[in-house]
Amino acid sequence: MPELPEVETVRGDLALLLKNKQVLGVDILNEKSAKPSAKFLKDYLLGCSFLGAERLGKLLIFPLDQKLFLLVHLRMTGQLIYSDGLDTVAGGHLDHGKQITFSTTNLPNQHTRIILHLSGGATLYFNDLRKFGFLHLVDHKGLELAKKPFGIEPLSSDFTVKNLEKLLFGKKQKIKSFLLNQKFIAGLGNIYVDESLFLAKILPDRLAGSLSGEEIKKLHQVVQKIIKLAIKLRGTTFSNYLDSRGKKGNFSDQLQVYGRGKQDCLVCGGKIKKIRLFGRGTHFCEHCQK
Numbered sequence: 001m002p003e004l005p006e007v008e009t010v011r012g013d014l015a016l017l018l019k020n021k022q023v024l025g026v027d028i029l030n031e032k033s034a035k036p037s038a039k040f041l042k043d044y045l046l047g048c049s050f051l052g053a054e055r056l057g058k059l060l061i062f063p064l065d066q067k068l069f070l071l072v073h074l075r076m077t078g079q080l081i082y083s084d085g086l087d088t089v090a091g092g093h094l095d096h097g098k099q100i101t102f103s104t105t106n107l108p109n110q111h112t113r114i115i116l117h118l119s120g121g122a123t124l125y126f127n128d129l130r131k132f133g134f135l136h137l138v139d140h141k142g143l144e145l146a147k148k149p150f151g152i153e154p155l156s157s158d159f160t161v162k163n164l165e166k167l168l169f170g171k172k173q174k175i176k177s178f179l180l181n182q183k184f185i186a187g188l189g190n191i192y193v194d195e196s197l198f199l200a201k202i203l204p205d206r207l208a209g210s211l212s213g214e215e216i217k218k219l220h221q222v223v224q225k226i227i228k229l230a231i232k233l234r235g236t237t238f239s240n241y242l243d244s245r246g247k248k249g250n251f252s253d254q255l256q257v258y259g260r261g262k263q264d265c266l267v268c269g270g271k272i273k274k275i276r277l278f279g280r281g282t283h284f285c286e287h288c289q290k
Contacts, residue, residue, distance in 0.1 A: 002058060002074055002091075002189075002235070003058065003187060003188060003189035003190075003191060003192055003230075003235075003236075004055075004057065004058065004153075004154065004187030004188065004189075004192070004227060004230075004231075005056055005227060005230035005234075005235040005236070005251065006091070006190070006235035007057075007058050007060060007074070007187070007233045008055055008235075009055045009091065009231065009234045009235050010060065010074075010080055010089075010091035011060055011278050013082075013089045013091070013138070014053050014080065014082060014089060015052050015081055017053055017084070017087055017089060018050040018052075018053060018062065018082070018118075019050055019122070020049055020050065020051075021118040021119050021120060021122055022047065022048070022049040022118065022119040023045050023046055023047060023048050023116055023117070023118060024046075024117045024118060024119055025115075025116070025283055026042045026045055026046055026114070026115070026116055027114065027115040027117070028041065028113075028133060029108070029112055029113050029114065029115070030113040030114070032130075032131055032134075033113035033114055033128060033134050034114060034134070034135055035134050035135065035137070036136065036137070036229035039158075039245055040137065040224050041114075041135060041137050044066075044068065044137055045064075045068075045070065045137055047066075048064040048065060048066050048068060048070075049064065049065040049119075050063075050065075051063040051065055052064055053283075056147055056150050056152075056153070056186060057150045057152065057153070057182055057186030057187040058073065058074070058182075058186075058187055058189075059072075059073055059146065059150070060072040060073070060074075061143070061191075067139060067140060068137055068138065068139055069137070069138050069139070069140070069142070069143045070135060070136070070137055071134075071135070071136040071137075071138060071143070072126070072133070072135055072136075073133055073134055073136075074091075074128075074133045074237050075128070075130070075134070076130050076132050077128055077129040077130045077132065077133070078126065078127070078128045078132070078133030078181070079091060079111075079125075079126070079127040079128065080124065080125070080126060080127075081107065081124070081125040081127060082122065082124050083107070083122065083125075084118075084120060084121055084122035084123070085121055099161065107123075107125050108125060109127070111127040111128060111129050112125050112127050113128050113131065113133075114125070114127075114135055114168070124158075128272055147203070149182065149183055150186040151167075151182060151183050151184040151185050151186045152167075152183070152186065153186050153187060154185060154186075154187060154188065154197065154223050154224060154239040155224060155228070159185075159220070159223075159224070160220075161216060161220045164216055164219070164220050165213070167184050167185075168208050168209060168211055168216060169209060170209050171207070171208035172207060172208075172209060173205075173208055174204065174205050174206065174208065174277070174278070175197065175204060175206045175207070175208045175211065176193055176194075176204035176205070176278065176280075176282060177208075177277075177278050178208040179193045179196070179197075180193055180278070180280070183287065185223075187227075187288040188223070189257070190280050190281065190282075191236050191255075191258045192223070192226055192227060192230065194257050194258045194282060194283045194284065195226050195255065195256060195257065195258055196219065196222050196223045196226055197289065198257045198283075198284060198285065198289060199218075199222040199225075199226070199256070199289055200219040200221075200222050200231050201215075201218070201289050201290060202215055202219065202262060202289055202290070203284060203286070203289045204277055204289075205277060229251065229254065232252070233250050233251040233253075233257050234250065234251070236251040236252050236255070236258075257272050257283040257284055257285060258283050260272045260283060260285065261273065261274030261283055262274070266278060267285070267286045267288050268285065270285055270286070270287040270288075272285055273285070273286055
């Protein structure tokens with residue numbers, strides 16, 4: 001599943017390209033990908049114009065000119081591919097270690113679920129191999145309801161050491177589980193949690209409430225540092241990511257533990273361990289992390 005930096009990369013690339021584009025046609029090839037229903041999405045999205053692109057955690061939010069909002073969640077295998085004959089922007093991610101290949105010349109294909117035909121000859125394709133992702137059209141009330149489950153954004157002004165301390169206080173769950181929980185911190189996933197805990201020198205199975213004040217300060221610092229760098233480098237899981245500038249995600253070059261099970265630790269020379277924790281592959285160095 002894409003994490004905050006990957007979704008932010010998609011948002012940034014699409015914000016200017018989609019702005020003022022009007023929806024002239026809607027083809028729904030898989031009804032389960034359309035919410036609240038295929039008919040509602042098609043009837044009310046038609047004729048709307050995009051005003052820009054926003055993001056909350058891993059959720060993409062596209063404000064529209066008719067007081068509506070198009071919510072897009074890529075889930076496990078969703079992809080957004082924009083093409084207008086000049087620019088092509090394709091955003092996607094890994095699926096259990098295997099890259100889902102983008103086809104920007106053979107669209108639509110067997111994984112295309114929804115097609116938006118836009119003004120100016122542009123097209124926005126929503127592809128989704130596993131069909132877990134969705135496009136959801138809501139009004140302002142629906143947007144507020146969609147935002148409710150999300151916790152603090154790591155790069156927002158609310159993400160302070162003090163607020164992180166409050167969230168962690170008394171928590172009996174493991175720190176990795178805490179950081180993955182979107183109701184506490186919005187946008188973090190497996191990759192950046194493993195990397196953050198390594199840089200903060202905290203074992204992933206520590207109880208969240210057991211962190212000292214200094215450990216919380218360090219964790220707060222490294223989470224922001226990693227997320228900012230990952231956004232700058234266009235994410236990790238976009239190894240086949242293409243845009244109009246030909247850039248690709250390359251935060252993978254910065255990874256210290258994630259995906260490096262049984263390899264030498266870059267700090268101490270010991271072996272990176274990989275275990276299953278909460279059903280997720282978890283990478284850490286038992287010598288560097290305490």
